[in-house]
Amino acid sequence: MKFFKFFVSKNTAMVNPPPGSFGLPFIGETPAFITANSSNKGLYEFVKTRHLKYGSCFKTSIFGGTHVFISSTEAAKLILSGDSLDFPKRYISSIAELLGDQSLLCASKENHKIVRHRISNLFDLDSFSSSINFFDELTLKTMAQWEKRKSALVLDDAMKITFNAMCKTLISLTEENELEMLQKDVLLVGEAMLAIPLKLPGTRFYKGLKARERIMNKLKRMIELRRKGLEFHEDFLQSLLTTDDPLTDGQILENILTLIIAGQDTTANAIAWMVKYLDENQEVQDTLRLHLSSEIHGFPLGLEALHRMSYASKVVKESLRMMTIVSWLPRVAMKDCQIDGFHIKKGWILNVDARAIHYDPTIYEDPMKFNPLRFEEDSKPYSFLAFGVGGRTCLGMNLAKAMMLVFLYRLMTSFRWKVTDNDSSLEKWGLFPRLRSGCPVLVTPLKTEKAFTLDSLS
Numbered sequence: 001m002k003f004f005k006f007f008v009s010k011n012t013a014m015v016n017p018p019p020g021s022f023g024l025p026f027i028g029e030t031p032a033f034i035t036a037n038s039s040n041k042g043l044y045e046f047v048k049t050r051h052l053k054y055g056s057c058f059k060t061s062i063f064g065g066t067h068v069f070i071s072s073t074e075a076a077k078l079i080l081s082g083d084s085l086d087f088p089k090r091y092i093s094s095i096a097e098l099l100g101d102q103s104l105l106c107a108s109k110e111n112h113k114i115v116r117h118r119i120s121n122l123f124d125l126d127s128f129s130s131s132i133n134f135f136d137e138l139t140l141k142t143m144a145q146w147e148k149r150k151s152a153l154v155l156d157d158a159m160k161i162t163f164n165a166m167c168k169t170l171i172s173l174t175e176e177n178e179l180e181m182l183q184k185d186v187l188l189v190g191e192a193m194l195a196i197p198l199k200l201p202g203t204r205f206y207k208g209l210k211a212r213e214r215i216m217n218k219l220k221r222m223i224e225l226r227r228k229g230l231e232f233h234e235d236f237l238q239s240l241l242t243t244d245d246p247l248t249d250g251q252i253l254e255n256i257l258t259l260i261i262a263g264q265d266t267t268a269n270a271i272a273w274m275v276k277y278l279d280e281n282q283e284v285q286d287t288l289r290l291h292l293s294s295e296i297h298g299f300p301l302g303l304e305a306l307h308r309m310s311y312a313s314k315v316v317k318e319s320l321r322m323m324t325i326v327s328w329l330p331r332v333a334m335k336d337c338q339i340d341g342f343h344i345k346k347g348w349i350l351n352v353d354a355r356a357i358h359y360d361p362t363i364y365e366d367p368m369k370f371n372p373l374r375f376e377e378d379s380k381p382y383s384f385l386a387f388g389v390g391g392r393t394c395l396g397m398n399l400a401k402a403m404m405l406v407f408l409y410r411l412m413t414s415f416r417w418k419v420t421d422n423d424s425s426l427e428k429w430g431l432f433p434r435l436r437s438g439c440p441v442l443v444t445p446l447k448t449e450k451a452f453t454l455d456s457l458s
């Protein structure tokens, strides 16, 4: 029976489009979308209120396009697997303008295939391993400061550590001032992604475009120096420049920016939410400590140790379910079709609502409960979408999970700690859900642990 729910029909006129409102002429529901993004409830509030009003599939009009939000695993399979129909990825045009049309996130199908293939070659075991070691080194240094201060803002520090680790791995940038300047520009690009695309001086979008220009110029200079043989570094950029079949400069520049944006904010926010969930669930924390001490005892913190962290991996997964950092996955319908019994027109954007799937009680029992053990059993197909599935699965998934595990390990084995602000409201204009409180913690060092010894790095 399900098969008939998803066929491409030449005669779909008899089937209704999804419920929902197109809002006002021309601007549609864009003002409500922007209002949600500039509130402390966050962008997903726009989707959540309509999901509650119209059900698991609804339509709306934002930024001049028709968007459908859909939250069944059957629809997710159909749209994301690309098995039967083709639903290419499609971001709103302002995102494409800020990242560039050569960016992995926005490239055409053909370009995407080439770029993804070349870039994924670089996520090999060696570079992966050195990225993790560097991330660990930075985490240890940062936590050494926590020990002195007895307190910390987890989100700020996680942003800095992930940003610095990404910049080192990608472009060998380690100079403090330059890192700070670049981080500010990356933040401006991120904030502009969901702003109204007005190119007027002073607007958020304009500031984002200017920041992109500065980042591109900086990266261009780096490429120039390396091409002239004036600089050489063993990093991601160098490999991209010296491979037999190199990408174009445009592809390299836009994808370095993409990797920084896709990797930093997401992972840092995920770390802060994980700390918050653990704080709210002391019994999970206790179990985690027991597991870490028995599973990792005597192992240096390298890839093997990470593989042994089975309970901690479930904590990471459950945190990513509870706070779905990328709330929905956008694709475009290339033909008229029927999905979940609704008529979808060619050109409409189909957003797979990952967050709603993660909170569906028919998939996850008691979904509001933070329960890592729910992942003892394999997830049902298309029910865990934190990193997407199919041909557009997150390229940095393993790196992100490894960074979260390293941070978790160091936090749990170095301190007793307590979050001092339980506020769950979100920062305005965040591309991803970002805790407004920054997740402040008070920490008490666990003196018995061998923490902060850089020689413990593998």
Ligand code: HEM
Pocket (backbone or CB within 6 Å): 089, 104, 105, 116, 258, 259, 262, 263, 264, 266, 267, 270, 320, 325, 326, 329, 330, 385, 386, 387, 388, 389, 391, 392, 393, 394, 395, 396, 397, 399, 400, 401
């Ligand atoms: C907790 C952290 C992260 C989360 C939750 C996350 C999540 C996601 C999601 C949901 C997608 C889109 C899937 C889709 O539309 O189907 C994605 C794509 C992507 N992510 Fe991540 N990500 C994280 C970290 C990273 C890191 C660390 C990197 C890079 C080092 C990275 C690089 C990418 C890239 C390049 C894509 C585009 C892949 C493509 O379209 O082929 N991500 N990520």
